[in-house]
Amino acid sequence: MRVYQFRHPSKNVLRHLKLLTAPPEVVYISRLDMKKKKTYPGFFLVFEGGEGCGKSTQLRKLAQALARQSLPALLTREPGGTPLGKGIRKLLLHAKHEVSPEAELFLYEADRAHHVESVVRPALARGQVVISDRHADSTAVYQGMARGMRFADTLNRIATSGLQPDLVIILDVPPEVGLARVRGRGTPDRLEREKMAFHKKVRKGFLALAKKNSRRYKVFDGTRDPEDIGQEIQRLVKTRLERKGLWPRH
Numbered sequence: 001m002r003v004y005q006f007r008h009p010s011k012n013v014l015r016h017l018k019l020l021t022a023p024p025e026v027v028y029i030s031r032l033d034m035k036k037k038k039t040y041p042g043f044f045l046v047f048e049g050g051e052g053c054g055k056s057t058q059l060r061k062l063a064q065a066l067a068r069q070s071l072p073a074l075l076t077r078e079p080g081g082t083p084l085g086k087g088i089r090k091l092l093l094h095a096k097h098e099v100s101p102e103a104e105l106f107l108y109e110a111d112r113a114h115h116v117e118s119v120v121r122p123a124l125a126r127g128q129v130v131i132s133d134r135h136a137d138s139t140a141v142y143q144g145m146a147r148g149m150r151f152a153d154t155l156n157r158i159a160t161s162g163l164q165p166d167l168v169i170i171l172d173v174p175p176e177v178g179l180a181r182v183r184g185r186g187t188p189d190r191l192e193r194e195k196m197a198f199h200k201k202v203r204k205g206f207l208a209l210a211k212k213n214s215r216r217y218k219v220f221d222g223t224r225d226p227e228d229i230g231q232e233i234q235r236l237v238k239t240r241l242e243r244k245g246l247w248p249r250h
């Protein structure tokens with residue numbers, strides 16, 4: 001059994017408990033991001049953005065371009081990248097009943113924990129390129145920044161066990177534009193039905209993340225011609241894969 005605790009206990013506390021070192025079954029959240037970080041030979045790429053930003057189109061284009069270079073990528077998504085996740089996705093997006101903000105946060109993290117452990121980490125360990133339609137930054141933004149759930153980042157660190165994407169591509173569109181695109185697709189899901197103010201916070205949240213780390217996050221204007229965006233994304237990804245020795249394929 002693992003026990004999660006925020007900080008490593010001080011020497012005084014350990015002495016008081018008559019322990020020389022901290023019990024091994026305790027996982028310290030403050031240290032989680034050091035665990036296994038960047039030790040995989042694969043490449044983890046994530047697409048993020050608000051509703052109707054064009055993620056699916058760009059993800060497909062990139063996967064096709066990589067396949068042409070004999071570099072097949074593993075395409076996956078959150079929520080819903082595993083059989084368990086598919087059930088969670090249904091609960092989250094199409095529930096007829098109310099979902100409390102806390103339950104919503106835990107369901108996204110449950111999907112993520114299982115997805116990272118059973119799909120993403122094994123593929124990265126095999127040296128594959130993994131492309132995920134959304135990951136932890138969606139929780140940081142939707143549940144953390146837009147809903148105001150203070151523990152979103154902490155729970156993300158538990159669910160991902162410190163795994164961080166090599167590159168996050170954010171497709172940025174004004175919510176008015178994105179929601180108009182989505183409306184044309186049929187019945188809006190639970191999150192698409194949120195107020196405009198919520199969607200504005202989501203957009204602001206993604207841009208704020210990108211500002212903090214300009215190496216990991218790249219923002220593309222999602223209102224531009226999808227062909228042009230696709231070409232730019234392919235160039236960027238090629239450079240990053242070259243740096244990691246994954247392009248060209250040997």
Ligand code: ATM
Nearest residue numbers: 078079108134135138139142189191192
């Ligand atoms: P997609 O439709 O892009 O797959 O995303 C599902 C929804 O789940 C999306 N909102 N809508 N509509 C964003 C939302 N979401 C979160 O709120 N938190 C998360 O952690 C993730 C992964 C998605």
